[in-house]
Amino acid sequence: MPLAKPTVAQIQELAARYPSKQSAIIPALWAVQHEQGYVSDEAMGEIAQHLGLPPSLIEATASFYSMFLTRPEGRHDVVICVNAPCMLRGADEMAAYLERQLGVRDGQTTADGAITWHSTIECLGACGGAPMMQVDHRFEENLTPERIDAIVQGLRKEPAPHGAEPKRTARPRVKKAQS
């Protein structure tokens, strides 16, 4: 799936913003993930082309950072922190509850494609509101089973965070460039 024109424009603008175009790799990966929901090999190739860098360099960077998804996931990303400060306030119990409610295991996607959930040991910076989970890009703090129910219910209806669902809906075919 080729990148949308605004994304390409954004990548080109990023390349000009930094003293080195290589610095635009991470922001470009964000732009792509924002548009397509994940970063495919094909998209990494396109980034490489627009930045004038080898594709291996894009993949080397993308594979290092845990927030870049290299395959499509559910519409919503739910991450529950189980590091010590959250564990002290009942994160394990919340993770177990979420798992039961969603009916899929850690790292999996619900059958309706609405939610991919996983636990993380990476602290998300909300220990003061533990137990917490990151729902797409917002933090939900002071979790209780009731709050988890309400959040999950809402997510099943909510569209993907970045507008439409580009990774699932068909896109208009891009005409082949005349050569």
Add this chain to the structure above:
Amino acid sequence: MGIKPVLTRDFATENLEQLAVYERTGGYSGFKKALEMQPDALVDLVKASGLRGRGGAGFPTGNKWSFLPKGVYPRYLVCNADESEPGCFKDRYLIEESPHQVLEGILIASYAIGCNLAFIYIRGEYLPQTEALERAIEEARQAGYLGRNVLGKGYDIDVILHRGAGAYICGEETAMLTSLEGYRGEPRLKPPFPAVKGLYGKPTVVNNVETVCNLPHIVLNGAEWFKAMGTPTGAGTRLWCMSGHINRPGNYEMENGTPIRELIEEHGGGVWKNRKLKAFQPGGASMMVLLPEHLDVGLDFDAIAKAGSLAGAGAMVVMDETTCMVDAARRYVKFFEHESCGKCTPCREGTYWMANIFDRFEGGDAKPGDIDLLLDIGYNIDGRSFCPLGDASTWFPRSVIKFFRDEFQEHISQKGCPFKKALQEAVA
């Protein structure tokens, strides 16, 4: 001593994130005053104030600035907003409540070191905070606080907001620079230090969010005012992030030197559920555990170091009597295993094996020699890793073995976690 709102003074003001409101509270007058001064005088002022970096290491900020080699340009300032230390959530709070204060601090630091392009490296998970800073930068640009010929003073400064993508290691300053250059976030060998050869090989200063937030206040009120707060070697205040088994978790800005007891018992409302305090950590995941007997130690870099731990990034994690210290250490070790960048063997392999052995303890498979094996692995990581991530992965578990060795032994003799068993029996 006690609560001392300096950085957080105006946080109750509504819409403080807006430029006009921030200006009404005195915002940007520190930057305006700084622009009237010679950059060198500004460096001397910050040196005289005794301000130490709030990111964890506590290095004197003015000294860091003065290490830049003379006459080498361009030079860069990078504001470290990659807050990822487990237990720490102060930078997030400072950005959310007053993004302009962060920006003003960055502008002052940039002017002082002669930098025309500054960066903010913010962790990927902080998207709303990234957006808050984005809006602040745009507002400041419109108002002429950044751009070309700022406020007609002939100084050019621009700020690029750069969002990370989930890597604790990028909080380490050389890894942050590698990441900013677009590579995998692996640390670099020091020396050369970033001050000499940093971002794009140019002289670079990396300062934490909380550190730069102090600058407008120091410029406005002077070094003596700042030094009058805190301890002789720890001037000013710090934000303490309280979490864990505490009644009122959250951020508290405390004058340095205030006893830990006051923070936990008074402001934090004491240990929750009327339970007894078992242990606490004064600096986040990396730092050694302290015991109730250490409650009268002051909140200060040097006092906490003397007590056998480190103040780090100012995260106070409180643990009550029901806490399984083995499991707490296991989480942290697994965190470091997950976040190890893989560049050096002691950290990559060592954290992996420590995590494996901790799993054996919790799973009931630990053998009598495993406690000493953990200590041996820890000994071989600490001081032998490429960067402090490896070293720090061993400090908490080793301190827990030192103070709570009997808990490890119980895990072996009872073939599993005695705390979980007690919990299950209580429920049944």
